[in-house]
Amino acid sequence: MKVLENSVYNKIKNNKLFKKTDILVYAVLFLLVAVLFTVFVIFPKTAKSNLITASLNNKEIFRYNFADNTYTEYEFDGKIEITESENARFLKIFFGKDCKDFNTVCIDLKNKTVSVTESNCSIRKDCVHSTPITTNGGIIICMPHALKITCNGYRPVSTGGVL
Amino acid sequence: MSRTKKITAIALLSAFSLIAFVIESLLPPLFIPSARLGVSNVFILFAVVCFGWYFGYPILIVKIVLGSIITGNISSVIYSLPAGVISLSLEILLFVFAKRISIVAVSALGGVINLLIQNATYCLVLGSTELFIYSPYLALLGVLAGAFVGIAVYLLIKYIPLGKLSQNKQTDLTEK
Numbered sequence: 001m002k003v004l005e006n007s008v009y010n011k012i013k014n015n016k017l018f019k020k021t022d023i024l025v026y027a028v029l030f031l032l033v034a035v036l037f038t039v040f041v042i043f044p045k046t047a048k049s050n051l052i053t054a055s056l057n058n059k060e061i062f063r064y065n066f067a068d069n070t071y072t073e074y075e076f077d078g079k080i081e082i083t084e085s086e087n088a089r090f091l092k093i094f095f096g097k098d099c100k101d102f103n104t105v106c107i108d109l110k111n112k113t114v115s116v117t118e119s120n121c122s123i124r125k126d127c128v129h130s131t132p133i134t135t136n137g138g139i140i141i142c143m144p145h146a147l148k149i150t151c152n153g154y155r156p157v158s159t160g161g162v163l
Numbered sequence: 164m165s166r167t168k169k170i171t172a173i174a175l176l177s178a179f180s181l182i183a184f185v186i187e188s189l190l191p192p193l194f195i196p197s198a199r200l201g202v203s204n205v206f207i208l209f210a211v212v213c214f215g216w217y218f219g220y221p222i223l224i225v226k227i228v229l230g231s232i233i234t235g236n237i238s239s240v241i242y243s244l245p246a247g248v249i250s251l252s253l254e255i256l257l258f259v260f261a262k263r264i265s266i267v268a269v270s271a272l273g274g275v276i277n278l279l280i281q282n283a284t285y286c287l288v289l290g291s292t293e294l295f296i297y298s299p300y301l302a303l304l305g306v307l308a309g310a311f312v313g314i315a316v317y318l319l320i321k322y323i324p325l326g327k328l329s330q331n332k333q334t335d336l337t338e339k
Binding site for chain 2: 012015016017018019020021022025026028029032033036037040041058121122123124125126127129130139141143144146148150
C-alpha cells in the first residue's frame with residue numbers, strides 16, 4: 001500500500017487525461033444511461049388522470065379530483081388550512097402536534113396543475129423548485145417532511161416486486 | 164511527511180470539502196431533487212490519491228454529517244451516507260485493481276453510482292417506485308459531474324507543485 005501511494009500520485013501526474021481502457025468504462029455508462037432512459041421515459045404508457053393524492057410517510061392525507069372538484073381530507077398528525085381564491089386553492093399543511101413545519105400546496109384550478117409554493121424544510125427547498133404536476137402525471141417530494149404529492153395518471157414500469 | 168502534517172492536511176481538505184458542499188447547497192436546484200455538481204468530491208478524491216485510500220472516508224463522513232447539520236436537513240444523512248461510502252469504495256477498488264483506467268472515468272463511474280444509490284434509498288424510504296422516473300436524468304448528470312470532478316483532480320495534481328508529495332522516495336509518505 002505504501003509503494004502504491006507513491007505510484008498512484010506519480011502515475012496520474014505523468015499520464016494523460018484519457019486512456020484507451022476508458023472507452024470500456026464510458027461504454028458501460030452509456031449503456032446504463034440508455035437502458036434507464038428506455039425503461040423509464042420511452043416505454044411507460046401514461047394515461048391522463050384527474051386524481052391528485054398527497055401522502056405523509058405513505059399515509060394519505062388528502063385527495064383532490066379535478067374532474068368533479070371533490071376534495072377529501074384524511075386524519076393525520078397535523079392540520080391543513082385552506083384559503084380559496086378565484087382560480088386556485090391554497091392548502092397550508094402543518095406537520096406534527098406543535099405545527100412548526102409547513103408546506104403550502106397550490107392547486108391551480110384553471111391550468112389544472114398542482115405545485116408547492118412555500119415550505120420551511122431546508123435551505124435548498126427542492127419541493128418548491130420542482131416542476132408542477134399536471135394531469136399527465138408527475139410527482140413532488142419534500143424529503144425532510146416526508147411529503148409526497150402524486151398524480152395517479154403516472155404509471156412507471158414496475159420493478160418486478162423488488163421493492 | 165510526518166504524521167502531524169498528514170492529519171493537518173486532511174483536516175484542511177475536510178474543511179474545504181465542507182465549504183464546497185454548503186455553498187453548492189445554496190445554489191437553486193434543478194427539477195431533480197438532490198442533484199448537485201459534487202465539487203466536494205474533488206477534495207475527497209485528491210486525498211485518496213495523495214495520502215492513501217483510508218483518508219477518503221473521514222473526509223466523506225465529515226462532509227456528509229456536518230454538511231447536513233449546517234444546511235438544516237439532518238435526514239439527508241440517511242440518504243447520502245450509504246451512497247457516498249459505496250461509491251468511494253468502488254472508486255478505490257478501481258484504482259487498486261484496474262491501473263489502466265484514468266481518473267476521469269473512475270470519477271464519472273463514482274458519480275453515477277452515488278446518485279443512483281441515493282435515488283434508490285429515497286424510493287426505499289418512501290416506499291414507492293415512482294421516484295425512479297428521475298433515475299435516467301440523474302445517471303446522465305452523474306456522468307457529467309463525475310467527469311468534471313475527475314478533470315479538476317487531474318489538473319490539481321498536474322499543475323500544482325506539491326513539494327514532498329511529488330518525490331519518489333518511499334519514506335515521504337510513510338508514518339513514522
